[in-house]
Amino acid sequence: MNFCSITSGSSGNCIYVGSEHASLLVDVGLSGKRIEAGLNSIDRKTAEMDGILITHEHSDHIKGLGVLARKYQIPIYATGATIEAMKAYTPLGKVDDSLFCEIYPDEPFCIKDLEVAPFSISHDAADPVAYRINHENKSVGVITDLGHYNDYIVDHLQGLDGVLLEANHDINMLQVGSYPYYLKQRILGNRGHLSNENAGRLLCRILHDGLKTIMLGHLSRENNYEELAYETVCSEVTLGENPYKAKDFPIRVAHRDEPSELFAI
Numbered sequence: 437m438n439f440c441s442i443t444s445g446s447s448g449n450c451i452y453v454g455s456e457h458a459s460l461l462v463d464v465g466l467s468g469k470r471i472e473a474g475l476n477s478i479d480r481k482t483a484e485m486d487g488i489l490i491t492h493e494h495s496d497h498i499k500g501l502g503v504l505a506r507k508y509q510i511p512i513y514a515t516g517a518t519i520e521a522m523k524a525y526t527p528l529g530k531v532d533d534s535l536f537c538e539i540y541p542d543e544p545f546c547i548k549d550l551e552v553a554p555f556s557i558s559h560d561a562a563d564p565v566a567y568r569i570n571h572e573n574k575s576v577g578v579i580t581d582l583g584h585y586n587d588y589i590v591d592h593l594q595g596l597d598g599v600l601l602e603a604n605h606d607i608n609m610l611q612v613g614s615y616p617y618y619l620k621q622r623i624l625g626n627r628g629h630l631s632n633e634n635a636g637r638l639l640c641r642i643l644h645d646g647l648k649t650i651m652l653g654h655l656s657r658e659n660n661y662e663e664l665a666y667e668t669v670c671s672e673v674t675l676g677e678n679p680y681k682a683k684d685f686p687i688r689v690a691h692r693d694e695p696s697e698l699f700a701i
């Protein structure tokens with residue numbers, strides 16, 4: 437199984453997950469051109485994608501969807517409310533209705549030899565989900581755009597081999613920053629985004645010896661930077677109530693404008 441962040445951040449998200457026989461994208465929130473270039477850089481072709489899994493309808497997750505769907509006729513998987521919200525989003529343009537496949541939280545489905553398990557997250561969108569993707573005895577999780585986590589989410593992230601986890605903002609940078617009050621409240625709220633601290637705390641609850649690939653993602657351009665996200669998450673892990681130290685795990689930060697390495701899971 438392979439896993440790669442094509443880009444991740446508040447300005448665009450696209451994650452590749454593939455097996456020998458199947459290739460998926462989780463979100464396509466940047467231009468079709470940049471997605472194609474990103475996939476080419478890891479030796480994958482856009483035409484070979486078997487599906488696009490959409491987490492929710494915000495533009496940083498669907499910006500390239502119209503172009504890719506029209507050009508390659510790739511099936512699009514999303515919850516019913518997300519599909520409706522995407523259709524109402526004018527910049528998407530015309531997408532063939534038959535490409536939309538409705539999915540349901542907690543109802544896993546298969547795309548070739550990959551099992552996809554969507555589960556609900558709390559975010560200010562119509563019906564957002566995160567995805568766990570299983571192949572043989574391996575699994576990866578992509579979890580971004582959530583205001584908080586609970587036992588339900590922690591349960592869905594047990595036993596992962598790889599994860600891309602949101603570390604959106606530093607609470608202090610956000611609070612003293614230039615965002616208007618309502619936007620700060622939205623980001624900090626239950627349907628907003630995970631702070632670096634909360635990313636670290638969530639990571640502590642899903643750490644186990646087999647979790648070998650950890651990427652922090654969806655960093656805010658205004659209210660975070662890579663070193664700060666990394667250091668904050670590492671100190672939560674090291675100081676947290678678990679047997680581990682941050683240096684026991686290779687924790688990486690997914691970049692906003694270039695692909696990560698292609699991880700073999």
Ligand SMILES: [Zn+2]
Nearest residue numbers: 492494559581
């Ligand atoms: Zn969002």
Ligand SMILES: [Zn+2]
Nearest residue numbers: 446494496581
């Ligand atoms: Zn987002």
